[in-house]
Each structure stands twice: as C-alpha cells, then as structure tokens.
Amino acid sequence: MPQTIQGFSRLSKEEKINWLVDNFLPDATNAAATLKQYWNSNNQLQQLHDEFIENTISNYYLPLGVAPNFVINNKTFAIPMAIEESSVVAAASKAAKFWMSRGGFKAEILGTQKIGQVHFTYTGENLLLNEFFDDIESILLADLKELTASMESRGGGVTSIDLVNKTDYLENYYQLYVTFETLDAMGANFINSCLEQLAESWQREFNNHLAFTESKAEMVVIMSILSNYVPGCVVRAEVCCAVSELTEADGIDPEVFASKFIQAVRIAEVETYRAVTHNKGIMNGIDAVVLATGNDFRAIEAGAHAYAARNGSYSSLTHATVENGIFRFWIEIPLALGTVGGLTKLHPLVKLNLEMLGNPSAPQLMEIIAVAGLAQNFGAIKSLTTTGIQKGHMKMHLMNMLNQVGATNSEKAKAVNHFKTHKVTHSAVDLFIKNART
Incomplete structure (x- = not known):
C-alpha cells in the first residue's frame, strides 16, 4: 500500500522520484530513467526550471x-x-x-482595464456604509501610494474604487470594486497586493469609526483577489x-x-x-x-x-x-x-x-x-x-499514429506517400503497417 510522507518538498529530485517509484510506479521499471531523460543537461537552466514551481521531478515538454x-x-x-x-x-x-x-x-484595442475586488459582509444601515465610503476613499488611495508609486510613474495604477451592494444576490454581501491599469504587466501580484492593502485599511477605518461602534454594525472582510473576468x-x-x-x-x-x-x-x-x-x-x-x-x-x-x-x-x-x-x-x-x-x-x-x-x-x-x-x-x-474537419486533421495526425504502432523511418516514408491518396484512419494505418511487415 502506498505510504504517505512528511517533508516531501525537502527531498532532492532523485529522492522524490525514488519515493514515487517505490510507492506509485511499482510496475514502471523505466519510470526513473524516463523522468531523468527530460532533465536539462545544462544545470543552471535546469535549476531555473526547478524553481518555477514546487516539488519538481522533471520537465514536461510541449512542441x-x-x-x-x-x-x-x-x-x-x-x-x-x-x-x-x-x-x-x-x-x-x-x-x-x-x-x-x-x-x-x-486589430485594435478596445480597453485595457483590469478588475479586483475586496469581498466583505456588512450588517448595518446601508446609508451609513455609503457615507463612510465617501468619507474615507481618499484615505484608501493614500494608503496605496507606496504600492502604486512605481506603476503610477509609468502611467498606470488604480483608476477607480467603487462600493457595490450585492445583497440582492447574497445576504449582507458587499464589495469594493477596483479597476486597474497595469500597462505591460499582467499585474496579478500588483493587483492582489493593492487589494490586500485596501482590505486592511477598510477594516481599520471601520473599526475606528464611531458611528459603527454606536450602531453595533459589523463588517468582516472575506477575501481580496483579482478577477480573471476582464470585460474592460x-x-x-x-x-x-x-x-x-x-x-x-x-x-x-x-x-x-x-x-x-x-x-x-x-x-x-x-x-x-x-x-x-x-x-x-x-x-x-x-x-x-x-x-x-x-x-x-x-x-x-x-x-x-x-x-x-x-x-x-x-x-x-x-x-x-x-x-x-x-x-x-x-x-x-x-x-x-x-x-x-x-x-x-x-x-x-x-x-x-x-x-x-x-x-x-x-x-x-x-x-x-x-x-x-x-x-x-x-x-x-x-x-x-x-x-470536413477530419480530412486535414487526420493527415496531420498520421505521424502520431505511426509512432504509436512503432513504425520505422522507412515505414513512415511509405505510409506518408500511401496516405496522400487514401483516407487516414487508425484501422487503415494499422493495416498498412501490418501489410508492410509481411
């Protein structure tokens, strides 16, 4: 039975592979060799690839x-x-x-606006929340200055912050809806850092606001995250x-x-x-x-x-x-x-x-x-x-089918010539190779 493991991330690539072979690849005698053959012989380049993600064991190539x-x-x-x-x-x-x-x-660009949201719940008077947002919007933006200074110097940054009432969809649910211009960066880390700062400032100002204390209103930040839906x-x-x-x-x-x-x-x-x-x-x-x-x-x-x-x-x-x-x-x-x-x-x-x-x-x-x-x-x-889609697609797929049946280079050349004038199907390729070998 496969064993669980502690400290897997601290193992070397070789140790990770050995553990996988021992626990999950018992019948794959060539598993270790297969994984290692995709290691890059340039150690510096391989280290770069290893550091892209966690728990790396090899490289997965795409053409x-x-x-x-x-x-x-x-x-x-x-x-x-x-x-x-x-x-x-x-x-x-x-x-x-x-x-x-x-x-x-x-081609033309219709917009480059990106979106992030601070999602929170609020129990209290809606008018009071709106007034609070109007009062502290400038504070929220000021608190972002350290994060946005570099982006703003290049013409980007936060372009708007809006308070959105979503209680028609979910009880007590509101959000700060924030738009960004991130220029040549995709901007995920920039946007998420800004949102987390906004959430911290929003919660701090709420906690220190006398009207909310007196009315016993409550606000809880649920999460702060960019949106991958970017209709702007x-x-x-x-x-x-x-x-x-x-x-x-x-x-x-x-x-x-x-x-x-x-x-x-x-x-x-x-x-x-x-x-x-x-x-x-x-x-x-x-x-x-x-x-x-x-x-x-x-x-x-x-x-x-x-x-x-x-x-x-x-x-x-x-x-x-x-x-x-x-x-x-x-x-x-x-x-x-x-x-x-x-x-x-x-x-x-x-x-x-x-x-x-x-x-x-x-x-x-x-x-x-x-x-x-x-x-x-x-x-x-x-x-x-x-x-029809298959005529062109299957001819392009021919080499994959020939590789699947272990065709030699000579057999591949003959098959490519044959299927210039014949319909490509898996059964037809199988039959052609069988006949070529008899």
Whole structure:
C-alpha cells in the first residue's frame, strides 16, 4: 500500500522520484530513467526550471512551432505556438497565407482595464456604509501610494474604487470594486497586493469609526483577489474582403462558401453545444501563443468563456456578416496579458518568442493573440463547411499514429506517400503497417 510522507518538498529530485517509484510506479521499471531523460543537461537552466514551481521531478515538454505569414495591421509576423495537438499550427499558417493577399488582419484595442475586488459582509444601515465610503476613499488611495508609486510613474495604477451592494444576490454581501491599469504587466501580484492593502485599511477605518461602534454594525472582510473576468480589457481582430475574393475555398463557389460560413457562425451564436466546440477551436490558437509567451492560459480561458456567456447564454466569440458584397469575420475577446514580469524574462524560450514577435507591448500582444484565435477559427470553419474537419486533421495526425504502432523511418516514408491518396484512419494505418511487415 502506498505510504504517505512528511517533508516531501525537502527531498532532492532523485529522492522524490525514488519515493514515487517505490510507492506509485511499482510496475514502471523505466519510470526513473524516463523522468531523468527530460532533465536539462545544462544545470543552471535546469535549476531555473526547478524553481518555477514546487516539488519538481522533471520537465514536461510541449512542441514549439511557428505559424508564418501573418500580416497584422500591415506588419508581418511569424507567430510562436506551443501546443501538442496536430493540425493547429498548420491551420493557423494556412489561414494566415489565405488572408495575406486579402489585406491581412486588422486589430485594435478596445480597453485595457483590469478588475479586483475586496469581498466583505456588512450588517448595518446601508446609508451609513455609503457615507463612510465617501468619507474615507481618499484615505484608501493614500494608503496605496507606496504600492502604486512605481506603476503610477509609468502611467498606470488604480483608476477607480467603487462600493457595490450585492445583497440582492447574497445576504449582507458587499464589495469594493477596483479597476486597474497595469500597462505591460499582467499585474496579478500588483493587483492582489493593492487589494490586500485596501482590505486592511477598510477594516481599520471601520473599526475606528464611531458611528459603527454606536450602531453595533459589523463588517468582516472575506477575501481580496483579482478577477480573471476582464470585460474592460478587450481586443478586436477582423478580416474582410469582397465575397468574390473568397476563392481557393476548396473549389466551392465563393457565394456558396460565404453563405455556409456565416450560417456556421450563426449556429455557434445560438447553439451552446456547438458554441463550446467552436470556441475551443479559437482557444487552440490563443492558448498556444499564450503559452509560448509565458502568460497564464488558465486565466485567459476562464475569462474568455465567461465573456462568451455575458449575455445570459453561452455563445460564439466570433461573428461574420456579408453586407454590400463584403465578407467580414471578427472576434472580440478579453485578454489580460503581460510582456514584463512572470516568466517573460526568466524562461529563455519565452524571451526568444517575444523577441520573434518584435518585443511587443501588452496591447500589441493582445492584438497578435486575438488574430491567432481568429485565424484558427477561420481555418476550422472553412474545413467544416467544405471538405470536413477530419480530412486535414487526420493527415496531420498520421505521424502520431505511426509512432504509436512503432513504425520505422522507412515505414513512415511509405505510409506518408500511401496516405496522400487514401483516407487516414487508425484501422487503415494499422493495416498498412501490418501489410508492410509481411
């Protein structure tokens, strides 16, 4: 039976691995060797990776690819993408090439505001709380000066504080709703530090306020934390061209292609089951660039999906129209990103990837990443409404299937040639390899 352990974090990587092998990997005789082969031979680089998180035992690699030929606001980019899924990089590259000769992608920032909240309960007269907030707002801001001075010197900082009554949703529940401008930083640590200081000041001033003491009102701070829902930190990206220019759509008439494409987007606008998969495809492109640039893809995912449901039902993040013979396809999405802080200067590949993108500001990176999501969605819908998704995806997945059956390099070469003209399925690949070995 596996044993519990005390002081696991104090063990060396080798000791951690030995304990895992002894307790949880008894049949995996190569477990230790597998984990160790992913250690970096550069000890300094390995130590850097070990210090990113806790209880490290090895490195978990994802392929880093590049999607070239992206023209964004008349500037050409090669976009780095870290992802394990076949066909994502290829689809983005194909979409970039398609739009390169049709004016490229246009992108603009609609806002860069980020949000944090101090959540608290209050039992007492509402009018008294409002008056208290008005009286001490300047004190709250003054108490933040030490934390915000550096950010303010660059043009950022706290932009507003509001008292919000949420008692219609939860008994005695209120919040301080705080907006921030964090410039090129994602700003999570900055925002949370500010919020915790606000909570401390709020509680102190409340405790010292005579009116609350006399009325026996009570206030308890529950927590102070940023929100990953940032509907005020939004970017828009779009492509457009005359419908007649929608050629090369797998041989389909441009008018027919545009009609089917728009109908596919409208289905995702009204049908939740489709919208989830539709938006997942968008996030294939977005997450890959978010990861490659050292940003938090979990925060981006959470915020994007909340935004997709902001009108009361879950819907598409992209939209399409044809008006006066012009096809237009666009996305509006919240993206709270950073190009300074975090891993951006620590992880060597993140640093290189940002250099590849021209060392963008956070708003510029928002534009690039939104475009990657739009391109991915264009490629997916184009495939779905023409040849079907599996034709291209399964051919890109062929090498994974060949590796699964242990194909040699010679067998792989023969299989790639064979499946240029044959449908790719797991059973077909298995049969081909079996026949090749007889």
